[in-house]
Amino acid sequence: MINVCLVGNPNTGKTTLFNSLTGANEHVGNWHGVTVEEKAKSYQYNGEEFNIVDLPGIYSLSPLSFEEEVAVKYLLAHKDNLVLNICDASNLQRNLYLTLSLLELGVNVVLVINQIDKKPICKIDSIKLSQLLNIPIVHINAAKKQDMLPVNEALMKAAGRRPKYLLPYLNKLDLSSAYQYLPQSEDRQFYAIKLLEDDGLVKEKFGVSSDFGRSDDLASLRYEYIDTTLRKATSEKVRIYGKSRLDALLLNRFLALPIFLCMIALAFYLTFFTVGAWLSDGLCFVLDCIFFSPLSHWLSSLFGQASWVVGLFDNAIVGGVGSIISFLPQVGLLFLFLSILEDSGYLSRVAFVFDDLLAKVGLSGKAVYTLLMGFGCSTTAVLTARNMEDKNAKIKTAFLTPYMSCSAKFPIYSVLGGAFFGVSNIWLVMGLYLLGVAVAVLISFIFEKTILKSKAQSFILEFPPYRMMSVKRTMKLLLQNVKLFLTRVGSIIVAMNVVVWVLSNFTITLAYVPNGSGVSVLETLGRLFAPLFIPLGFGNWSLVASLIAGLVAKEVIVSSIAMFNGIEGGVSSIQSSISSLTAVAGFASASSMISFLVFCLLYVPCLATISVLAKEIGGKWTAFSIIVELAVAYVTSFVVFNIASACELFGTGVTLIFLATLLFVAFCVVLVVKKLKGKKTCPYKNKCLKKCKKG
Amino acid sequence: MERLTNLKKGGYRKIVVVDKTAPVKIRRRLLELGFTSGQMIKVVRKSLLGETFLIELRGYHISMRKELAKFLIVE
The missing domain is CATH 1.20.5 (Single alpha-helices involved in coiled-coils or other helix-helix interfaces)
Known part of the structure; x- marks a missing residue:
């Protein structure tokens, strides 16, 4: 077996190469730091087994942020592995700096020059470059499967090699001044160089206290060497990497904010209210006609109308799962839009333009990425907070991510809000999304002034070029998201629905009590907590029980409300039987419903997110975040309920003037x-x- | 000699040195990114409040906050 580490600067296509080589499906994007932890996979080529590890992007072997540390530590601990170093053909000069660091370390390097952009910035003579640097080089496009053949061949050839690299610039350094501190070993040269650069970790390791102060010389020497080498092997650059005329418009001081908001609003509108909603209605109809109705009839003819099997199917599967599966198109589109934002290179620009605004509330511009991903799924978004350089900023960003309304919460707003407001529900939903963002900003501001003051952040972010998403990749992403969604619905949500159904249809003594003909387990539990929620306008056991069920997955809130109220047949029937819903579900009025939605938006995230949070920011912070979330949700819902009630009572105008x-x-x-x-x-x-x- | 943060946008300037008072880690990172003395750099753009800078260097674009950019001393 051949062990390979995949190493390179941020956003050079490491994960793309990883996916092409192994056939994996790891998340990639046109952004600095998508991969935040090492990921390994094996594959076979020509009878040989390769085990390849994808590492987060690094600039050198001296880490600054958390994810860089992961990569450097891994690399130093696995020096015997073959190192597959990937460089972006459009930014070779900077990328080769890392390559030199790897050569100084003395690892077995195979260099891949990744030609991402079709129009090359300069012509590269890879054979000449290979001779000059004395390493094997393959010049390919990492996204193309057929280009993997030369990569694999090069890896096969290089495996087991024990290379000696001649780096002429090292002679100009006085390494011996550092040697006296180091024991005789294979890595003596590498550690000597690191000492000259005053690397804190290395100094600590060997108990060296004196400063060498040679990092300027080292950087200059390395770059000089790169420049002379590239002059021999490449042509003049014809343009600047990442420079675009579009920037003048999109990053204009006055237009940047309106353009960004318009783009988000448009994506939102298309996803949830026009294209997405039409597709969703269509899917609902089709599923009901060809699948749910016939199956339900068949089951009742088999077991009889009153059997618990029919009850389970009609309520838990049709009512519960059906009401969620109809949101498939919307969730799919949402993730697609997020991917387009991510792939286009626009996100880095957004991070740059809003960086100093975000700095005012103690966040880094890079938080834009994490927070935007939070609109998709909080669980995966929290992980990306790792690319923050400062620990406090990382905790803060992860802490705030759950306030971004994740895609699983949209069905709640859509079904309940739609039932009350019909078409104008769009304003309520937008309001909820904005409320989440506003609360996050406020909390961040308070934290910045009190417990989590961020240090002056380095915020180093490269500008990638704008890139169009190919049709192939769009389709692939869509399929991937559909698959993810269906697996989620098919596993955790079906399971939760069955659990909720059982708990709400059987008493503690296990007697079957359909449609509220007795007090079920869940009702007992719900009634216990219900009084707490009377001030918020929804002190009804079934709503409280659905909130508890929603801890596992937010989608379950909608499905359990549907179940508790005996509404069958998916979303369309929920909306049509609104009169019964308001009566049974305990929504005395629109204001209590709005209050409920606000609570859903702000209260504790799902268990998956909580466990990731605990891993990322520690148990203490996670516990604190749960307390804050509950408190914020309670207070905000209370305020919203009372304002909304006042609006209903005295009219909107009077209330607004009063406020x-x-x-x-x-x-x-x-x-x-x-x-x-x-x-x-x-x-x-x-x-x-x-x-x-x-x- | 001037700090990069004092520059208006546009116009190439030559780097003299990365401020020796900068924290070691930050200083090293700036050097690694290619801000070595003698290099020509340019402020391409500033953000909304003008506190984050987009800089052109060695044929690529990179952005950083004024807390970092102030360590870059140009001719």
Whole structure:
């Protein structure tokens, strides 16, 4: 077996190459740091077994962020592995810097030059380059399966090689000054270089305290060597990597924000209200006609109408699963739009433009990526918080991700909100999404001022070129998401629905009590907590029970409400039987329903997210996040319920005027308090002094 | 000699040095990215509040906050 490490700068196509080589389906994107942990897979080629590990992107062997540390540690611990180093053909100069670091380490390197963009920035003579650097080089497009043949051949050839690299620039360094601190070993040269660069980890390892201060010289020497080598092996560059005329428009100081918001709103509108909704209705109809109805009839003719089997099928499967599966097109489209954003290269620009705005609330521009991914699935999004350089920023970003309304929550808004408001539900749903973002910003701001102050963040982000998504990749992504969604529905959601159905249709003594003809287990449990929710307007056992069930997966909230109220036949019937729903489901009014939705938006995320959070930011922070979520959800729902109730009672206008007056009064009070305080100690004292000095 | 953060956008300038007072790790990263003395760089764009910089260097674009960009001293 041949062990291979896949190493390269961020966003050079490591995971693309990994997928092409192994046939895996790992997530890729046109963004810095999509891969945040090592992933391994084996494959066969020509009778030989390859075990390949995909590592997060690094710039050198001195890590700065968390995911870089993972990669460097792995690499140093597995120096015997073959190293498959991938460089982006469009940014060779910078990419080769890492290659030199690898050669200094003395590992067995095979270099892949990845030609991602069709129009090359310069012509590369890979044979000449291979001779100059004395390493095997293959020049390919990592996305093409047929290009894997030369890669595999090169790996086969290189396996077992014990290369000696001649790096002429090392002679210009006084390595011996560092040698005295190091024991005789294979890696002596590498560690000597790291000492000259004042690498903290290496200094600690060998108990060296003195500073060498040679990192300037090393960087200059390496780049000089790269420049002279590339002059011999490549032609002049014809353009600048990542530069685009589009930037002048998309990154314009005044237009950037409106353009971004318009794009998001458009994606949102297309996904949830037009294309997505039409597809969803179609799917609903088809499923009902060809699948659910005939099957239900067949089952009742087999077991009789009153049997529990029919009850289970009609309620748990048709009512529960049916109501969720109809959202397949919407969820699929949402993930597709997120992928398009990610693949286009626009996201890096967004991160750049909003970076200093986000800095005001203590977040990095890179948080844009994590938070946007949070609209898809919080569980996977939380993981990407690793590419933050600062620990506090990482905790904060992960902490805030669950407030982004994930795709599993959309069915709740759509079904319940749609039942009350019909077409104008779009405003409610948009409001909910914005509320989630607003709450996250507010929490971040409070944290920045109190417990989680972020250090000055480095925020280094490269601009990748804009890229169009190919039709093939679009289709592949769509299929992948559909598959993921169906597996999820088919496994965890069916299981949860069956559990909820059993708990809500059997008493503690295991007697079958369909349609509320007795007190079920879940009803007992729900009634216990229900009084707590009376101030929020939904102190009804079935709603409370559905919230508990929703801890496992948010989709279950909709399906269990459908189940508890004996509504069968998927989403269309839920909406048509709205009158019965309001009566039975305990929504006294639209305001109690809105309050319920707000609670769903803000309360504890699903168990999968909680477990990832615990892994990423530790048990203590996770426990704290759960407490904060519950508190925020409770308070916000309470406020929203009372405002909405007031609107219903006194009319919207009167309520708004009242609220505005209240806000104005509060603002005045704050101003007065600030003024009074200011007489004792001026908060701007330091700034004043500075101004005076300047003046 | 001037800090990069004092520059307006446009126009190439030559790097003199990465500020020696910068933290070692940050300093090393800037050097690794190619901000070695003698290189020509340019401020291509600034963000909304003008505190994050987009810089052209060695044929590519990279962005960083003023907390980092201030360590770049140009001629």
